[in-house]
Amino acid sequence: MGKMFFPQYMKGRKKGVSLTKGKSILTHIKELGGVEINTEQGEDIVRIVKGSELLGPLSGYEKEMISSGRLKKGQRLASHANIIDDTSDIVVFMSSFGKYTILTDIIERDTRPDPAVKRSGSRVIYENGKDLGPYRGRIYGAAVDIGTTTIVMQIIDLQTGENIYRPVAFKNPQITYGNDIISRIGHTIEKPDGLKEVQAAAIEGINESLERLERDSGVEPGSIKDSIYDVVIVGNSTMREIFFGNNVKSLGLIPYEPENKGPILVGAKQLGLMINDNAMVYGAPLIGGHAGADCLADIIASRIYRSNRISMIVDIGTNGEIVIGNKEKMFSASCAAGGAYEGYQISCGVGAVEGAITAVSIDDGRIEYSTIGDKPPVGICGSGVIDLMAEMHKNGIMNPKTRIEKDYYLNEGVYITQDDINQLIIAKAGLRTDQDLLIKYFGVSLEDIDRIYLAGAFGNYMNIDNAITIGLLPRADKSKFIRFGNGALAGAMDMLLSLKLRKDAENLKDIIQHKKPNEVEGKNFQYMIADNMYFN
Numbered sequence: 001m002g003k004m005f006f007p008q009y010m011k012g013r014k015k016g017v018s019l020t021k022g023k024s025i026l027t028h029i030k031e032l033g034g035v036e037i038n039t040e041q042g043e044d045i046v047r048i049v050k051g052s053e054l055l056g057p058l059s060g061y062e063k064e065m066i067s068s069g070r071l072k073k074g075q076r077l078a079s080h081a082n083i084i085d086d087t088s089d090i091v092v093f094m095s096s097f098g099k100y101t102i103l104t105d106i107i108e109r110d111t112r113p114d115p116a117v118k119r120s121g122s123r124v125i126y127e128n129g130k131d132l133g134p135y136r137g138r139i140y141g142a143a144v145d146i147g148t149t150t151i152v153m154q155i156i157d158l159q160t161g162e163n164i165y166r167p168v169a170f171k172n173p174q175i176t177y178g179n180d181i182i183s184r185i186g187h188t189i190e191k192p193d194g195l196k197e198v199q200a201a202a203i204e205g206i207n208e209s210l211e212r213l214e215r216d217s218g219v220e221p222g223s224i225k226d227s228i229y230d231v232v233i234v235g236n237s238t239m240r241e242i243f244f245g246n247n248v249k250s251l252g253l254i255p256y257e258p259e260n261k262g263p264i265l266v267g268a269k270q271l272g273l274m275i276n277d278n279a280m281v282y283g284a285p286l287i288g289g290h291a292g293a294d295c296l297a298d299i300i301a302s303r304i305y306r307s308n309r310i311s312m313i314v315d316i317g318t319n320g321e322i323v324i325g326n327k328e329k330m331f332s333a334s335c336a337a338g339g340a341y342e343g344y345q346i347s348c349g350v351g352a353v354e355g356a357i358t359a360v361s362i363d364d365g366r367i368e369y370s371t372i373g374d375k376p377p378v379g380i381c382g383s384g385v386i387d388l389m390a391e392m393h394k395n396g397i398m399n400p401k402t403r404i405e406k407d408y409y410l411n412e413g414v415y416i417t418q419d420d421i422n423q424l425i426i427a428k429a430g431l432r433t434d435q436d437l438l439i440k441y442f443g444v445s446l447e448d449i450d451r452i453y454l455a456g457a458f459g460n461y462m463n464i465d466n467a468i469t470i471g472l473l474p475r476a477d478k479s480k481f482i483r484f485g486n487g488a489l490a491g492a493m494d495m496l497l498s499l500k501l502r503k504d505a506e507n508l509k510d511i512i513q514h515k516k517p518n519e520v521e522g523k524n525f526q527y528m529i530a531d532n533m534y535f536n
């Protein structure tokens with residue numbers, strides 16, 4: 001008998017679920033448990049990588065979605081696709097997840113409006129002199145942070161500097177091609193139209209989100225989109241390059257460098273963005289390796305490059321970036337960080353969806369936890385994992401060498417295994433080693449660091465004491481830690497509003513020294529990783 005596998009999840013990748021004739025893909029997902037999918041009508045889209053011939057014919061509703069362009073080649077609706085043959089395996093990738101909690105908060109900004117797009121009499125003019133058309137009363141811009149997992153966008157009135165409407169946030173549709181950047185790079189290399197497919201997923205996601213924003217805001221269709229004349233895109237190196245349709249093969253091969261680190265400027269129409277026909281799209285520069293425009297945006301938003309004092313930025317996402325520096329010099333490093341902490345590499349891990357366990361405490365053997373939305377637990381997300389490991393360590397359930405005697409259960413359905421812990425400590429050890437080595441390369445000690453900015457969702461939600469306990473963060477005075485919110489989005493907004501800050505970013509890309517500690521340290525690097533696997 002065949003099985004159904006879901007490679008985006010540890011449980012779904014290793015264990016799978018046995019096929020049952022007559023049952024839908026959605027039913028199999030529910031039987032396996034711990035696999036996120038949006039179950040709203042028409043949103044339960046999956047991509048069939050293997051075994052499409054084992055499924056029944058398209059339903060009438062699926063045919064309608066294909067006609068409207070909402071369902072692409074190789075995709076089905078999980079609730080409509082039924083098993084008709086159970087003799088082989090089916091491999092399924094999720095395109096649409098459950099309701100996701102996405103960080104849109106940013107630090108307070110005092111950026112004076114001096115954008116690239118301005119009104120000149122009756123015309124709208126770009127800073128290079130290009131005429132973008134007649135002035136029609138509104139000049140908007142869009143700042144977009146394209147993360148590996150999520151996309152966040154803020155519309156700004158470029159004449160006043162004010163945010164227009166609420167931030168737009170959604171799961172990155174590219175996740176159907178893999179949760180991590182290596183999988184997506186692989187798809188662009190292995191498939192003839194792979195790059196176009198992954199690029200189109202993000203662009204279509206933005207277009208759809210703008211349409212949804214107009215519907216939800218009750219404005220005339222097209223009134224927001226047609227008023228957007230300028231867009232600033234930030235993201236890690238792979239995300240930025242894919243968005244602009246650039247080859248990312250070099251980012252998947254040693255020495256893992258982008259072909260072009262400089263800024264990009266193209267017309268929105270060329271990319272397929274459904275905004276003003278003459279709008280321009282600016283891709284902020286990359287630093288080096290996988291430290292991309294999002295990391296540069298963190299630096300711009302924090303203003304650490306203008307300070308005499310030494311600061312550090314720790315941005316923990318699917319990829320982790322570390323920056324240390326001041327106005328004199330600046331170092332950066334990047335590493336794979338978030339796969340395990342975002343739930344994709346551990347048995348009961350889930351993203352930040354409703355029902356995800358987000359905080360854990362253990363007192364005298366009694367386990368207490370809270371979930372997102374106060375929903376019944378469906379798994380455990382990153383901040384919950386940090387708490388769980390720290391609490392297991394404090395209560396002697398896990399020894400200092402990070403070993404447990406048996407699987408540890410929070411309830412009947414959510415547990416952690418020794419293999420899970422191994423994945424988690426390897427991920428945190430890599431991030432911590434990069435922090436320690438950048439401080440060393442900079443020629444200072446931890447005590448010399450004035451501020452440690454924690455950027456991204458992890459930095460915003462995690463328990464700092466517990467992160468220090470497990471060695472994810474250095475044992476610094478807690479007063480030095482500053483929760484930074486979505487620094488990448490804040491930096492993108494700065495570059496959208498200010499030509500000066502945009503030029504600062506372009507100058508910084510050549511000043512920041514991108515370090516690759518594994519190459520600098522050679523064979524000693526693995527010993528350093530091993531040392532950092534243990535708890536403080």
